[in-house]
Amino acid sequence: MLSTIAPTNTWYLVLAAVLFGIGTLGVMVRRNPLVMFMCIELMLNAVNLTFVTLATAMSDINGQVVVFFVMVVAAAEVVVGLGIIVSIMRRRTAATADDLSALKG
Amino acid sequence: MLLAASLNGPDIPWSHILPLLIFLGATCALLLLGSLIPSWPRVGNAVVTISASVAAIVASVVKWNYLHWHKGDTYIADAIAVDRFAVFATIVISLAVVGASLLMSAYLSRTDSEGPELYALFMTAAIGAIVMVSANDLVVLFLGLETLSLSLYLLAASNRRREESQEAGLKYFVLGGFASAFFLYGIALVYGGSGKTSISTIHDSLAAYVSIHKTDAMLLVGIGLLMIGLAFKVSAAPFQVWTPDVYEGAPTPVTAFMASAGKVAAFAAMLRILTVALASRADDWRPVVWALAILTVFVGSTMAVVQTNVKRMLSYSSISHAGFILVGVEAAGHMKGNGLNSSMAYLAIYTVLVLGSFAIVLALSGVDDSETSLDDFKGLAKRRPALALAFSVLLFAQAGVPFTAGFVAKFGVIKSAVEVNSYAIAIAAMVAAVIGAYLYLRIVVSMWMEEPTSNNEIVIARPVRYVIALSVAATLLVGIFPDLLLNAAELVRFAPK
Numbered sequence: 184m185l186s187t188i189a190p191t192n193t194w195y196l197v198l199a200a201v202l203f204g205i206g207t208l209g210v211m212v213r214r215n216p217l218v219m220f221m222c223i224e225l226m227l228n229a230v231n232l233t234f235v236t237l238a239t240a241m242s243d244i245n246g247q248v249v250v251f252f253v254m255v256v257a258a259a260e261v262v263v264g265l266g267i268i269v270s271i272m273r274r275r276t277a278a279t280a281d282d283l284s285a286l287k288g
Numbered sequence: 289m290l291l292a293a294s295l296n297g298p299d300i301p302w303s304h305i306l307p308l309l310i311f312l313g314a315t316c317a318l319l320l321l322g323s324l325i326p327s328w329p330r331v332g333n334a335v336v337t338i339s340a341s342v343a344a345i346v347a348s349v350v351k352w353n354y355l356h357w358h359k360g361d362t363y364i365a366d367a368i369a370v371d372r373f374a375v376f377a378t379i380v381i382s383l384a385v386v387g388a389s390l391l392m393s394a395y396l397s398r399t400d401s402e403g404p405e406l407y408a409l410f411m412t413a414a415i416g417a418i419v420m421v422s423a424n425d426l427v428v429l430f431l432g433l434e435t436l437s438l439s440l441y442l443l444a445a446s447n448r449r450r451e452e453s454q455e456a457g458l459k460y461f462v463l464g465g466f467a468s469a470f471f472l473y474g475i476a477l478v479y480g481g482s483g484k485t486s487i488s489t490i491h492d493s494l495a496a497y498v499s500i501h502k503t504d505a506m507l508l509v510g511i512g513l514l515m516i517g518l519a520f521k522v523s524a525a526p527f528q529v530w531t532p533d534v535y536e537g538a539p540t541p542v543t544a545f546m547a548s549a550g551k552v553a554a555f556a557a558m559l560r561i562l563t564v565a566l567a568s569r570a571d572d573w574r575p576v577v578w579a580l581a582i583l584t585v586f587v588g589s590t591m592a593v594v595q596t597n598v599k600r601m602l603s604y605s606s607i608s609h610a611g612f613i614l615v616g617v618e619a620a621g622h623m624k625g626n627g628l629n630s631s632m633a634y635l636a637i638y639t640v641l642v643l644g645s646f647a648i649v650l651a652l653s654g655v656d657d658s659e660t661s662l663d664d665f666k667g668l669a670k671r672r673p674a675l676a677l678a679f680s681v682l683l684f685a686q687a688g689v690p691f692t693a694g695f696v697a698k699f700g701v702i703k704s705a706v707e708v709n710s711y712a713i714a715i716a717a718m719v720a721a722v723i724g725a726y727l728y729l730r731i732v733v734s735m736w737m738e739e740p741t742s743n744n745e746i747v748i749a750r751p752v753r754y755v756i757a758l759s760v761a762a763t764l765l766v767g768i769f770p771d772l773l774l775n776a777a778e779l780v781r782f783a784p785k
Contacts, residue, residue, distance in 0.1 A: 196480075203473060210466050219462050226469035230476050237480040246479060249427050253472065256434045260465055263438045267445045267457045274451065285452050286459075286533040 195236040202229035216271075220264050227257045298365035304351070305368060307344035307378050308418055314340030315411040322404030334393040334751070337407040341385040341414070348378045360783035362424045366486045369560075371783035373632070374422035376776070377556040380636050381417045384549035385410055387643035387755050391541035391650055394749035398655055399447075406446055410545060413439035417553035424783070426475045426485045426565070429557055433471065433521070436553055437464045440546055444538040450656065456537025463520065463530040471517025474510045478565075481507025488783070490565040511566060511573055515580075518561070521554035524580045524614060525587035528607045532595075535603035540657055543599065544646035547606045548639040555613055555635055559628060563620050564782050574621035581618055582716045584611030589724030599653075599660040601727055602645055605686055608724050609638050615710075615717050616701035622708035626778070630700035633777035637697040637766060641685050644759025648679045651748045651756070665731060667740030675748065676735045678760045683728040685763045688721050693766035696774070 202225060209222030231250045238246025302309065318336045322328050352375045360371030388410055396403050416435025423429035441464060445457020475485065481504065482490045494507075516527065523531040535543045562573055588608025595601045613634050619627025652668070652675075653659050669676040685694035698721060705714040748756075766773050 203469075206469070207466075210462065216458060216462065220465070223462070223465040223469055226466075227472065230469065230472045233473065233476040234479070237476065240480075241483055243483065245485060246476075249476075249479075249485070252427060252431060256431065259434070259438055263441055264461055264465070267441065267454070267461055270445065270448055271454045271458060274454070285455055286537050 192236050192240045195232060199229045199232040199236065202226075202232065216268050220261075220268070223260070224257055227253055227260075298367075299363075301363050301370075304363055304370045306347040306351075307382065308415055310340050310344045310347065311411045311415045311418070315408045315415070318404050318408050318411070328404075330397065331393070333404045333407045334389050337389040337411060338386050340411060341382040341389070344382040344414075345379055348375050348382065351375050352379075360781075362486075362488060362783055366489065367425045367428045368419075368422050369424035369488070369783040370422070372780050373556070373560070373628075373782050374418075376632055376636070376780050377421035377552055378418050380552050380639050381414055381421070381549045384545060384552070384639055384643065385414045387548070387647070387759075388541050388545035390751035390755050391544055391643075391647055394752045395539060395541045395650060395657065397749065399449075399657075403446075406443065409439045409443050409446075413443070413545070414549060417549050420553040421556035421560075423557070423560075424487045426478065426487060426490075426561070429487075429561070430468075430472055430475060432553070433557065434468060436550065437468060437521075440464075440542075440550060443542040443545070444534055446542065447539050447657070450537075450539075450658070452537035452658075453539060454537075456534045459530055459537075460534040467517050467520030467527070470513050470520070474512070474514030474517055477506050477510030477513060479510075481510055487560060487565040491567055494566070495568045507569070508572060511569060512576075514561060515573060515576055518554060518558045519580055522551060522558060522610050522613075523607050524610055525583040525607065528584065528587060528610075531607055532600050532603045535606070536597060536599045536660075540599070540646055540650040540653055540660075543603075544643050544650075547603070547642045547646070551606070551610065552635045552639060555610075555617070555631065559617060559620060559631060560782065562617065563623070563628065567623060570621045570623060574618060577614055577618045577621060578710070578713055581611050581614035581713055584608070584614055585717055585720035586611075586723070589720045589727065592724065592727040593730075595727075596663075597661050598665055598731060599646075599649055601662075601731065602642075602649065605724065605727060606638075606642060608720065609634075609642075609686070611720065612698060612701050612717060613638070615705050615713055618710060618713055619701065619704040619708050622710070625704050625707040627701075627704040627708065629774075629777045629780050630697075630704040632780045633700050633773055634697040636773060636777070637693040637763075640759050640762045640766075641682055641694060644682045644756055644763070645679070645686070647752050647755040647759065648675060648682070651675065651752050652746060662731065662734055663741050666734050666738040668735040671740050671743070672746050672748075675746070675756075678756050679735065680732050681760050681763060683732055685767065687725040687728040691764070691767045693763045693770075693773075696766055696770040700774070 206222045206226035210219050213219050231253055234246045234249050355372050362369045413436050416432045419432030441461040444460045445454050447453035479485050482493050484490045520527040585608055588604050588611055592601050592604035613631050616627045616631030685692035688694045688698040702714045
C-alpha cells in the first residue's frame with residue numbers, strides 16, 4: 184500500500200529541516216574548511232527546498248522566485264570562499280581549521 | 289516578443305535610490321580607471337571613494353529635507369522603503385566609508401601597495417549596507433546583507449602578507465555564512481507563517497490574526513532563527529565569539545569599517561524587522577532581546593578585562609556597545625517611548641568613536657599593522673602627548689563619561705529603557721558600564737602613568753590625523769551640545785506610519 188502514502192508538503196519541510204540540521208552539525212564538527220563550506224551550501228539548499236515547498240503549499244510564486252536569488256548568493260559565496268581558502272592554501276600545505284590558531288585570547 | 293509584452297517591471301523612482309547609484313557608479317568607475325589608465329595615481333582611489341561618499345551624504349540630506357514635506361513610502365514593488373530611518377542610517381554608513389577610506393589610504397601607502405579594489409570593496413559593502421537599512425522586503429534585505437558580508441570577508445582577508453588577516457577572513461567567512469544560512473531559514477519560515485516576504489505586508493498580515501493561528505509554531509521558529517542570524521551579525525553574546533578574532537586579524541582600516549558600517553547596517557535591519565514586520569509579536573521576541581542585551585553588556589565588559597591587545601580590547605568594547613544598543617532595541621520593542629531614536633543616536637555616536645579609536649590604533653600599529661599590544665601603548669603620553677590626549681578623550685567617551693558623546697548615547701538608551709519601565713535591564717546596563725570603565729581606564733593609565741617601552745618616532749600620516757581630529761571634535765561637540773544630534777535622531781521613523 185505504498186502508493187497511498189503520497190509525500191505531502193510536510194514531508195518536504197521535514198526533509199529540509201533534517202538537511203539543514205545535517206549542515207549545521209557539519210559546520211560545527213568538521214575541521215576541513217572545504218567541508219565546512221559545503222555544509223553551509225547544504226544549509227542554503229535546505230532553505231531553498233523549504234521556500235519551494237511553502238510556495239507550492241500557498242500557491243504563491245514569490246517563494247519560488249526567492250530560490251533563484253539564493254542560488255546567485257550561494258554562487259557568489261563559492262567564489263569568495265574559495266578565493267580565501269586558496270589564498271591560505273598557498274601559504275601552507277594542508278588546510279585544517281585547527282591549524283589556523285594565531286588569533287586567540 | 290509575447291513574453292516581453294506581458295512583463296511589466298515595477299516603476300523605479302531613480303531619485304530615491306540616488307546614494308546607491310552614486311556608490312555603484314563610483315565603484316565601476318574606480319575599477320575601470322584603475323585598470324585602464326596605467327599612470328592612475330594612488331591618491332585617485334581615495335579621492336573617488338570619498339567624493340562618492342560625500343555625494344551620497346548630500347543626496348541623503350536632500351532626501352531628509354524632502355521627507356520633511358512628504359510622507360515616507362515604499363517603492364519598487366514594495367522592496368525599498370524611503371523614510372528617515374533609512375536616510376539617517378545611510379548618512380552614518382557613508383560617513384564610515386569616508387573615515388575608513390582615509391585610514392585605508394594611510395595604510396596602503398605605508399605598506400606600499402596599490403589597491404583600487406579595496407576601495408571598491410568599501411563601496412560595494414556600503415551598497416549592501418544601504419540596501420539593508422532601506423529594504424522593505426526580507427529577501428531584498430538578505431541580498432543587501434550578503435553584498436555587505438561578502439565584501440567584508442574579502443576586506444578582512446585582504447592583507448595577503450599577514451597570516452592573521454587570512455585567518456580572520458576565513459573565520460569571518462565560515463561563521464558569517466553560517467549565520468546567513470540561519471537568517472535565510474528564518475525568512476523562509478516567517479514567509480511560511482505569514483505568507484509574505486514584504487516587511488510592511490507581514491506587519492499587516494500578522495496584525496490581522498487575533499487568535500492563535502495554526503501556523504504560529506512555524507512563525508515563532510522563524511522569528512527565533514532570524515534573531516540568531518541577526519545576533520551573529522551584531523555580535524551579541526552568545527554569538528560574539530568570532531568578533532575579537534576577526535577584528536584583531538583584519539587590517540585596522542577594515543576593522544574600523546566592519547565595526548562601524550557593518551554594525552549600523554545589522555542593527556538597522558534588526559530594528560526594522562523586529563519593530564515593523566514583527567511588531568504584533570513583540571511579546572514573543574522582546575524577552576529574547578532582553579536576555580541578549582544583558583548577556584552582551586556583561587560579556588563585553590568582563591571579557592575585555594583579561595585582554596592584552598588593544599585591538600582585541602576595542603573589539604570587546606564594541607561587543608559591549610552592541611549590548612547597550614540592544615537595550616535600546618528592547619525599549620523600542622515596547623512600541624512606545626523613543627527606544628528607536630536613542631538606538632539610532634547611539635549608532636551614530638558609536639560610529640564616530642570607533643573610527644577615531646581605530647585610527648589611533650592604526651597610527652601606532654607600525655608598518656605591518658601588528659604592534660597593537662598594550663605594551664606598545666605604554667607611555668604614549670611621553671612620546672606623543674596630543675595623540676595620548678585624543679585617545680583618552682575617545683576612551684572616556686566610550687566609557688560614557690559626561691560631556692562626551694558617549695555619555696549622551698548611553699544616557700539615551702538607558703533613559704528610553706526606564707521610560708518603558710524596563711528597570712532591570714537599565715540597572716544591568718549601568719552596572720556593566722561601570723565594569724567596562726576598567727577596560728578603558730586600563731589603557732589610559734598605561735598611556736599616562738607608565739614608561740615607554742620603545743622610543744621609535746611615531747609618524748602619523750595626514751589622513752589619519754584628519755580622522756582622529758574630526759572624531760575627537762565631534763565627540764566633544766555632541767557631548768556638550770547633544771541637541772545637535774538628538775534633534776535629528778528624534779525625527780527618525782519608519783515609512784508606512
